[in-house]
Amino acid sequence: MASVRIANVWKYYGKTVAVKDLNIDCPDGQFLSVLGPSGCGKSSTLRMLAGLEHISAGDIYFGERRVNDLPPKARDIAMVFENYALYPHKTVFENIANPLRLRGTDGATIERKVRAAAKMLEIEHLLDRKPVELSGGQKQRTAIGRAIVREPQLFLFDEPIAHLDAKLRAHMRGELKLMQRRLGTTMIYVTHDQLEAMSMADRIAVMHEGVLQQFGTPQEIYNQPVNEWVAGFVGEPPMNFLDVEVVDEDGRLCLVHPGFRVAVTAAQQALLRQRLSGREARMGIRPDEVRIATATFPGALEARVRVSEPLGGDMLVDAELAGSRLLVKTRPDFTGGMGAPCWVAFDVERWHLFEKPSGVAYF
Amino acid sequence: MASRDVVAYRSPLTTALHVAAGLFVAVYLAWTILPIFIMFVSSFKDLLEAFKLPAVGDWGGVLVFFDFTPTAKHYFNLFGQLNFATYFRNSLAAALGSAVVSVVLGSMCAYALSRIDFRGKKDLFFWIISTRMAPVVAVMVPLYAIFRNLELVGTLPGLILAYTTFNLPFAIWILKGFFDNVPYAIEEAQMCDGATRLQAFRSILPLVAPGIGAFLVLCVLFAWNDFLFASIIGSGGAKTLPVATRELVQPQNIQWGSIMAAGVVTTLPMMLLGLLIRRYLVTGLTMGAVRE
Numbered sequence: 001m002a003s004v005r006i007a008n009v010w011k012y013y014g015k016t017v018a019v020k021d022l023n024i025d026c027p028d029g030q031f032l033s034v035l036g037p038s039g040c041g042k043s044s045t046l047r048m049l050a051g052l053e054h055i056s057a058g059d060i061y062f063g064e065r066r067v068n069d070l071p072p073k074a075r076d077i078a079m080v081f082e083n084y085a086l087y088p089h090k091t092v093f094e095n096i097a098n099p100l101r102l103r104g105t106d107g108a109t110i111e112r113k114v115r116a117a118a119k120m121l122e123i124e125h126l127l128d129r130k131p132v133e134l135s136g137g138q139k140q141r142t143a144i145g146r147a148i149v150r151e152p153q154l155f156l157f158d159e160p161i162a163h164l165d166a167k168l169r170a171h172m173r174g175e176l177k178l179m180q181r182r183l184g185t186t187m188i189y190v191t192h193d194q195l196e197a198m199s200m201a202d203r204i205a206v207m208h209e210g211v212l213q214q215f216g217t218p219q220e221i222y223n224q225p226v227n228e229w230v231a232g233f234v235g236e237p238p239m240n241f242l243d244v245e246v247v248d249e250d251g252r253l254c255l256v257h258p259g260f261r262v263a264v265t266a267a268q269q270a271l272l273r274q275r276l277s278g279r280e281a282r283m284g285i286r287p288d289e290v291r292i293a294t295a296t297f298p299g300a301l302e303a304r305v306r307v308s309e310p311l312g313g314d315m316l317v318d319a320e321l322a323g324s325r326l327l328v329k330t331r332p333d334f335t336g337g338m339g340a341p342c343w344v345a346f347d348v349e350r351w352h353l354f355e356k357p358s359g360v361a362y363f
Numbered sequence: 364m365a366s367r368d369v370v371a372y373r374s375p376l377t378t379a380l381h382v383a384a385g386l387f388v389a390v391y392l393a394w395t396i397l398p399i400f401i402m403f404v405s406s407f408k409d410l411l412e413a414f415k416l417p418a419v420g421d422w423g424g425v426l427v428f429f430d431f432t433p434t435a436k437h438y439f440n441l442f443g444q445l446n447f448a449t450y451f452r453n454s455l456a457a458a459l460g461s462a463v464v465s466v467v468l469g470s471m472c473a474y475a476l477s478r479i480d481f482r483g484k485k486d487l488f489f490w491i492i493s494t495r496m497a498p499v500v501a502v503m504v505p506l507y508a509i510f511r512n513l514e515l516v517g518t519l520p521g522l523i524l525a526y527t528t529f530n531l532p533f534a535i536w537i538l539k540g541f542f543d544n545v546p547y548a549i550e551e552a553q554m555c556d557g558a559t560r561l562q563a564f565r566s567i568l569p570l571v572a573p574g575i576g577a578f579l580v581l582c583v584l585f586a587w588n589d590f591l592f593a594s595i596i597g598s599g600g601a602k603t604l605p606v607a608t609r610e611l612v613q614p615q616n617i618q619w620g621s622i623m624a625a626g627v628v629t630t631l632p633m634m635l636l637g638l639l640i641r642r643y644l645v646t647g648l649t650m651g652a653v654r655e
Contacts, residue, residue: 052551072554079555085548089569099556146556156555 002063002153002186003028004049009058011044011210018044020210022058026188026203031180033201034190037233041210042190046156049188050079062154078147079156082163084139086131092118092142093127099150117145120179137168144176148183155180155187162193173199194234198222206230228282228359231352237287237316239352242324244283246276246353255283255353259322260301265348271363277355281362284352287329291345292317294336300343305336319344399630406623407433413619437624445621447607447628454603454629456519457593458586461526462579468527469534470542470575474564476535477542478550488539491532499529499591510596517599525596526586534578541574542567580640587633604629 004026011019019041026032034042047053049060051072060067067075078099086095093114094101100110118124121141131139140160147155161172177200180187191197197204198218206213206221214226225231231239244255253272254263264272293300301321309316310332317328319342328344336342353362371377405413412431417424441447476488506525507516515521545567553563568575593603608625611618 050551050555052554071559072551073557073559077555079552081548081552083546083548085546085552087549087552087566098553102553102557102562146552150556 004032004154004186004188005059005061006045006049007059007061009045009048009060010056011041011048011053012056017210019048022207022212024205024212024215026186028063029184029186030202031177031187031189031200033197033204034188034207035192035194035197035204035234036207037192039209040207042192042207043158045207046079046158046188046190049154050077050156051075075154076152077154077156078150078152080140080143080147080158080160082159084131084143084160086139086142086146088131090130091127092123092129092131092134092145095131095142096127096145096149098146103150113149114145117149120148121145136164137172140164140172144179148179152185155185155189157187157189159191160189161196162191169196176200195236198234206233208233224361225284225352226361228284228354228361231284231354231361235286237327237329239284239286240290240326241354242283242285242321242326243356244281244353245279246272246281247279255281257283257322257324259303259324260346262346262348264353268348268353268363272353275355275362280356282354282356282359284354285346285350287316287327289347289350290326290328291347292319292328292330292334292336293343294334294340296343297345299345301345303342303344305338305340305342307338308334308336317342402623402626402630404428406437406620406627407431407435408620409434409436410620413623437620438628440621441624441628445607445611447604447625450602450604450607451628453519453522453597453601454587454605455632457522457526457597457601457603458583460519460523461530461586462582464523464527465530465534465582466575466579469531469578470538470568470571471564472531473535473538474542477539478547491535495529495532503591503595507595516596517601519597519601522592522597522601522603525592526582526589530582530585534582537578537581538571538574541571545570576640580636583636584633587629 004024006022006024009019009022010017022041022045024032034045036042044053048055051067051070051074055068062075072079087098090098096114096117097110100113105113114127115124118127121144123138123141123145126134126138126142131142134142143160157176161169161176164172173196176189180200189197189201198221201218203216204218204221205215208229214221214230216224221230221234225234228241232241242257244257247254247256247261249263252263253269253276254261291297292303296302303319303321303326306318306320306325308318313332315330315332315334317330317334317336319326319328321344326344354360355362408431415427415430417427472491476484506528510516510521510525513521515524549567549570550563553566554560558566588605589603590605590609593601593606594609597603597606604625608622608629611622611625
């Protein structure tokens with residue numbers, strides 16, 4: 001087991017910068033997810049941790065040990081690759097046994113450990129097969145088996161379930177989380193799927209264009225995004241953003257939009273007073289933090305339904321508020337049809353305001 | 364998936380083409396197999412019987428060809444008096460030796476060229492294959508001079524080295540294609556599992572085995588059938604089968620029987636090799652090019 005510290009790490013590919021001045025601390029035994037779209041530098045980061053990629057600048061520490069100049073072999077890590085990277089000419093048993101064989105473990109121990117791992121992953125009946133005979137989920141379990149038998153101090157997972165079908169992915173999310181909790185090994189899990197990161201990780205590092213945007217618990221990332229980009233990337237369906245003006249009305253700050261004029265709360269006002277840099281800003285609100293109804297109610301703003309999408313348990317309403325699109329998640333019994341008028345209200349405690357154009361959050 | 368069968372539509376033209384194709388194959392088979400067949404049969408004939416020929420136009424006389432008492436005396440002559448066992452060993456050692464050296468060095472070089480980017484890589488790669496572009500005769504004289512100064516002329520190591528200079532570029536080119544098709548992630552997984560670079564390299568060798576197998580055969584064939592290198596570099600101490608066979612043609616006496624027997628001795632091992640690894644060779648040579 002080990003903590004991981006990434007200190008001022010940079011990664012260049014030629015002149016392209018893949019990772020910019022990255023700083024992450026992952027305490028021992030935690031499940032850390034590195035989240036970001038493709039090309040954000042998350043895989044480069046993982047590969048630098050594994051020792052497969054040269055670190056252009058900065059240091060990586062496992063515990064107290066600086067590992068920059070250690071080859072993968074000496075880092076005591078186990079990595080699961082996006083495409084599984086199983087050895088096609090070896091059976092499942094030999095694939096899982098490979099790290100132990102490389103260490104020169106004796107045959108009886110190998111047999112015992114491989115069987116134990118296979119049992120945990122429910123692939124005992126597949127041990128004699130070759131990778132080509134396996135389904136995606138089975139290959140992925142084999143790859144995980146190969147990672148866990150060696151009992152490393154650090155797990156590195158590179159989008160391990162990205163290629164599975166949706167149902168199996170949902171199943172594996174729970175399984176992987178359970179496995180990590182049971183083994184207690186530090187895990188760094190790279191994914192582009194915010195749902196995976198949110199549901200599994202203790203901490204999430206959100207990356208965009210090589211820069212760490214935000215590092216925090218899933219709740220912090222979801223509830224207090226530090227900028228517009230994080231707010232828009234995390235959450236499904238994505239957050240609504242509306243261009244607003246911040247107007248001082250008799251000492252009370254209001255957000256003004258062609259469709260509404262709403263005062264901020266006292267706490268929000270205090271934050272704004274300290275930092276407000278201009279009149280223009282972006283208001284963000286999540287679809288489930290907007291109330292919608294077919295009849296008016298106190299404080300309601302008039303809008304129009306563009307289209308509604310029943311999702312079974314929920315209803316997603318795509319509404320138009322004075323020329324701006326607004327996605328609203330509501331109960332499935334919402335009856336407003338296409339083009340029908342509707343009334344919406346924001347949960348002002350929960351909305352966010354971002355500076356324009358930098359996108360940095362005021363609150 | 365749709366069937367890959369070629370649909371045949373019958374018409375007078377296709378029928379005629381079918382007949383023509385059949386005729387061509389028959390003529391071609393006679394052309395290629397008959398000499399080998401005559402060589403094989405003649406090697407078991409006494410010299411007098413071998414030269415019994417029917418008169419021109421006497422087709423019934425073809426049977427004369429089969430009218431003989433089999434004798435193995437040419438083979439006894441080859442291996443008894445003419446030292447062919449030694450030449451056979453030389454041929455085998457030169458062919459296998461250069462094949463093994465080329466595969467060992469070639470696979471490492473191909474691996475490096477496949478995996479690592481460095482300045483001048485393309486030029487280096489082209490230079491490697493360009494060494495094969497010069498005809499053997501052109502390099503023979505300088506090569507002979509070098510080998511003579513190094514006292515390699517007439518030795519087996521010398522002959523192996525000579526073949527390797529020609530086989531190695533070939534090995535690198537064939538094997539690089541195979542290494543390119545092996546996903547890099549497999550070695551990375553090996554290294555994360557605790558392997559060194561060299562161990563990771565060894566672990567993917569089974570994946571390029573068809574390429575190595577195919578190359579080994581081509582390499583053995585080249586060396587086994589070679590005459591020029593063998594007669595100049597190998598002459599004296601490292602005489603191989605083709606050179607020894609050539610020496611059976613003497614100004615006064617062409618030893619037809621022994622030549623036929625030597626031909627059989629030279630041909631058979633390669634035919635056996637071909638049969639043994641036929642399937643391997645085909646998959647090996649196509650796998651590098653075709654990705655399925």
